[in-house]
Amino acid sequence: MNFAKNYLSKYGILIALLVICIVLSIATPYFFTVQNLVIVLRQVSINGILAIGVTFVIIAGGIDLSLGSVIALTGVIAAGFAHPNTYPVMMPVLVGLSAGVLIGTINGLTITIGKVAPFIVTLGMMTIARGLALVLSNGRPVTNLSPSFNFIGGGDVLHIPVPILLFALVILISSVILKYTRIGRYIYAVGGNENAAKASGIRVNRVKLFAYIMCSGLAALAGIVLASRITTGQPNAGIAYELDAIAAVVIGGTSLLGGRGSIAGTVIGVLIIGVINNGLDLLNVSSYYQQIIKGIIIIGAVLLDRKNARQ
Amino acid sequence: MNTDYILCVEHISKSFPGVKALDNVQLNVAKGEVHALMGENGAGKSTLMKILIGMLQPDSGKIIFKGQEVNFSSVHEAIAAGFSMIHQELLPFPELTVAENIFMGREPVHGWLGWINRKKLYADAKALMHKLGVTINVNRLMKTLSIAEMQMVEIAKAIANKAEVIIMDEPTSAISGREVDILFNIIRELKKEGIAIIYISHKMDEIAVIADTISVMRDGKYIGTYPANELDNKQLINLIVGRELDTIFEKRISKSGKPLLEVKKISGEKFSDISFDVSAGEIVGIAGLMGAGRTEIVQAIFGLDKIYAGDISINGKPIKISSPKEAIKNGIGLVSEDRKKTGLVLSSSVKHNITLAALKKFSPGALLNLQREKQVADEQVKKFNIKTPSSNQVVNYLSGGNQQKVVIAKVLLNDPDIIIFDEPTRGIDIGAKTEIYKMMTELAVKGKAIIMVSSELIEVLGLSNRILVVRKGRIAKELKAADATQEMIMEYAME
Numbered sequence: 001m002n003f004a005k006n007y008l009s010k011y012g013i014l015i016a017l018l019v020i021c022i023v024l025s026i027a028t029p030y031f032f033t034v035q036n037l038v039i040v041l042r043q044v045s046i047n048g049i050l051a052i053g054v055t056f057v058i059i060a061g062g063i064d065l066s067l068g069s070v071i072a073l074t075g076v077i078a079a080g081f082a083h084p085n086t087y088p089v090m091m092p093v094l095v096g097l098s099a100g101v102l103i104g105t106i107n108g109l110t111i112t113i114g115k116v117a118p119f120i121v122t123l124g125m126m127t128i129a130r131g132l133a134l135v136l137s138n139g140r141p142v143t144n145l146s147p148s149f150n151f152i153g154g155g156d157v158l159h160i161p162v163p164i165l166l167f168a169l170v171i172l173i174s175s176v177i178l179k180y181t182r183i184g185r186y187i188y189a190v191g192g193n194e195n196a197a198k199a200s201g202i203r204v205n206r207v208k209l210f211a212y213i214m215c216s217g218l219a220a221l222a223g224i225v226l227a228s229r230i231t232t233g234q235p236n237a238g239i240a241y242e243l244d245a246i247a248a249v250v251i252g253g254t255s256l257l258g259g260r261g262s263i264a265g266t267v268i269g270v271l272i273i274g275v276i277n278n279g280l281d282l283l284n285v286s287s288y289y290q291q292i293i294k295g296i297i298i299i300g301a302v303l304l305d306r307k308n309a310r311q
Numbered sequence: 312m313n314t315d316y317i318l319c320v321e322h323i324s325k326s327f328p329g330v331k332a333l334d335n336v337q338l339n340v341a342k343g344e345v346h347a348l349m350g351e352n353g354a355g356k357s358t359l360m361k362i363l364i365g366m367l368q369p370d371s372g373k374i375i376f377k378g379q380e381v382n383f384s385s386v387h388e389a390i391a392a393g394f395s396m397i398h399q400e401l402l403p404f405p406e407l408t409v410a411e412n413i414f415m416g417r418e419p420v421h422g423w424l425g426w427i428n429r430k431k432l433y434a435d436a437k438a439l440m441h442k443l444g445v446t447i448n449v450n451r452l453m454k455t456l457s458i459a460e461m462q463m464v465e466i467a468k469a470i471a472n473k474a475e476v477i478i479m480d481e482p483t484s485a486i487s488g489r490e491v492d493i494l495f496n497i498i499r500e501l502k503k504e505g506i507a508i509i510y511i512s513h514k515m516d517e518i519a520v521i522a523d524t525i526s527v528m529r530d531g532k533y534i535g536t537y538p539a540n541e542l543d544n545k546q547l548i549n550l551i552v553g554r555e556l557d558t559i560f561e562k563r564i565s566k567s568g569k570p571l572l573e574v575k576k577i578s579g580e581k582f583s584d585i586s587f588d589v590s591a592g593e594i595v596g597i598a599g600l601m602g603a604g605r606t607e608i609v610q611a612i613f614g615l616d617k618i619y620a621g622d623i624s625i626n627g628k629p630i631k632i633s634s635p636k637e638a639i640k641n642g643i644g645l646v647s648e649d650r651k652k653t654g655l656v657l658s659s660s661v662k663h664n665i666t667l668a669a670l671k672k673f674s675p676g677a678l679l680n681l682q683r684e685k686q687v688a689d690e691q692v693k694k695f696n697i698k699t700p701s702s703n704q705v706v707n708y709l710s711g712g713n714q715q716k717v718v719i720a721k722v723l724l725n726d727p728d729i730i731i732f733d734e735p736t737r738g739i740d741i742g743a744k745t746e747i748y749k750m751m752t753e754l755a756v757k758g759k760a761i762i763m764v765s766s767e768l769i770e771v772l773g774l775s776n777r778i779l780v781v782r783k784g785r786i787a788k789e790l791k792a793a794d795a796t797q798e799m800i801m802e803y804a805m806e
Contacts, residue, residue, distance in 0.1 A: 180678040180681070181674070181678060181679060182671070182674050182679065185663065185667070185679070188658075188659060193652075193656045193657060196653050196655055197656065198615070198635060199613075199654070200667045200668035201634075201635045201638075201639040203634070
């Protein structure tokens with residue numbers, strides 16, 4: 001019975017997404033064209049990769065506020081290794097991802113071994129990473145990047161933009177991890193009841209560490225994609241991106257209390273935010289109003305979810 | 312209608328979607344009596360109490376209180392009329408003082424601004440505690456109190472509200488020994504004041520001590536009301552479960568073999584110098600007062616608490632256990648004391664809970680074999696008679712007894728040789744209790760070594776081969792179950 005309920009609440013958001021799409025298609029015919037939908041997907045892929053990362057952390061009962069700064073820092077670092085005729089394109093990618101993994105490790109260890117609340121650790125890391133990005137770049141955008149690096153964010157493979165392909169790959173791998181691996185199951189258990197997880201022989205600290213590394217690692221990937229897309233390592237990039245990512249996760253039905261949620265839900269949440277942004281742009285709604293509408297949708301989605309959960 | 316009754320419940324029925332929770336129920340409670348309400352979980356006791364306290368409204372029927380029909384549409388109205396309920400899980404304001412908790416919502420005020428008269432507040436609270444014979448400083452913060460003390464504050468609050476009917480829902484589920492005696496003394500004081508008490512409990516020995524009258528409910532129906540002194544335990548159990556239970560505890564001959572688990576002089580934060588052994592096929596009971604260190608001892612053996620000194624060996628081989636993971640690897644299983652706190656992931660499904668400690672079995676490679684997992688989980692559900700619509704059901708929606716069976720199914724999936732049961736039947740009904748007793752006996756017959764911690768002396772005596780009585784973190788006495796009595800255990804357990 002509850003299984004059906006779970007599906008109903010999952011379908012609830014899916015239906016909401018479809019309704020929004022239908023309304024927008026009627027309001028502005030251009031919305032439902034291949035060109036525009038590809039644009040939407042490309043636009044959401046960065047927030048999508050971020051949101052999937054933070055889904056791991058939130059299901060494990062934590063939070064990560066440092067994502068936006070990690071994007072800027074890893075973008076700047078990657079750009080530093082991406083000037084033409086210096087290193088092969090794998091270099092900036094690997095260095096950027098390593099920086100993300102390192103930040104995730106620091107976050108995770110401070111939270112598990114240091115026993116500091118995730119909110120505080122990642123709030124601190126938010127300003128540390130932002131500061132580092134500014135220090136490393138001297139506060140100036142890192143430009144003059146190689147064409148092969150710029151291909152990551154701007155190129156197409158078989159007419160599909162590379163960011164969309166990366167997003168799809170991240171969705172696939174993350175879904176498999178959460179659903180079909182032990183560590184995935186342990187993430188739910190740790191978020192649902194840490195004590196019970198421990199008593200079941202689960203090494204709770206390792207599970208949390210994994211979640212934070214996944215989260216910062218994916219933020220680094222998003223940072224690389226963004227730097228490549230705007231052909232600049234921008235130390236001021238990504239401000240408040242973590243909020244959009246967390247909003248998508250919440251809209252997707254993942255509980256901020258931990259233990260409950262899914263990648264599918266997060267992807268739908270990301271699409272809802274993306275489609276609305278795009279649609280309101282097409283309808284020439286001022287960006288001031290867009291913010292208000294987005295806020296209403298976040299709260300509305302959670303209200304809907306609560307109602308479903310209560311029934 | 313008998314006018315001696317302060318409260319008459321007549322022909323109350325209440326349905327929820329799919330279930331008739333109460334079917335034409337009656338209950339007559341006299342002034343100044345302790346009226347025990349008994350029945351298995353799901354018998355309808357809680358629903359009836361929720362109706363009395365105004366949390367639910369009946370579909371039909373009447374509640375007559377002091378000769379007048381009443382209809383409470385909210386808890387607020389019920390309290391104003393003179394009803395009070397001490398919930399099983401207390402809901403205090405931890406950061407406020409005892410006095411502020413007692414008078415929450417009805418603080419004495421002075422002046423037209425309605426400022427709280429703190430002097431009067433504390434004086435009144437102090438007088439009230441004195442009247443109850445309780446020595447709790449009313450200036451203490453609520454969070455510094457023990458559960459037993461909080462309960463007394465709740466009772467004081469009920470008195471402050473001028474309650475004439477107090478409902479107590481399993482008030483002794485989290486306290487023990489002397490604290491229960493203190494509670495019972497308070498209850499006797501309340502009786503003298505003419506206050507009627509509706510007392511819900513699963514504990515037979517308590518009911519025998521404190522209740523004047525017993526009403527029994529079963530499957531949402533009223534079974535009958537009896538003077539407490541006219542029923543013995545066996546008759547009462549038969550009324551509650553509705554069938555003959557020849558014996559709850561099966562007679563079992565102990566196979567005394569070589570010790571499987573040996574514990575030598577272990578010490579930890581709350582216990583010291585603990586030595587005992589358990590053989591295959593044996594059940595060793597650990598009795599003692601709440602807080603004596605029983606749970607800490609078994610948690611240390613399972614790697615959840617630290618051991619400062621001493622040795623543990625299995626099959627004669629010394630082992631080091633510093634985490635539950637290592638304990639499980641060494642063939643130890645723990646059914647923990649508090650299923651909600653340490654036993655279950657309440658937000659996960661029955662299936663995921665059952666397989667949580669044994670996931671390795673389903674992932675020979677990198678990925679989990681979900682079909683195999685589901686199959687095994689379904690087998691466990693059947694084997695342990697877990698009542699759930701499916702193994703995909705979120706475990707939070709199951710009854711206490713079925714949740715406990717999920718915990719046991721989880722622990723046993725690893726096929727441990729040494730199984731620790733810590734309060735295995737707390738807060739579950741007699742039907743589920745009997746099933747769990749049977750499981751434990753079968754495990755012992757199969758050659759498992761079993762340690763059972765329990766506050767219920769009847770089950771310690773009924774199941775164990777040997778009994779260790781723990782007092783203040785030390786083993787005060789080891790008794791052979793065959794010669795032991797409840798009185799003997801209590802004598803060694805008391806400080």
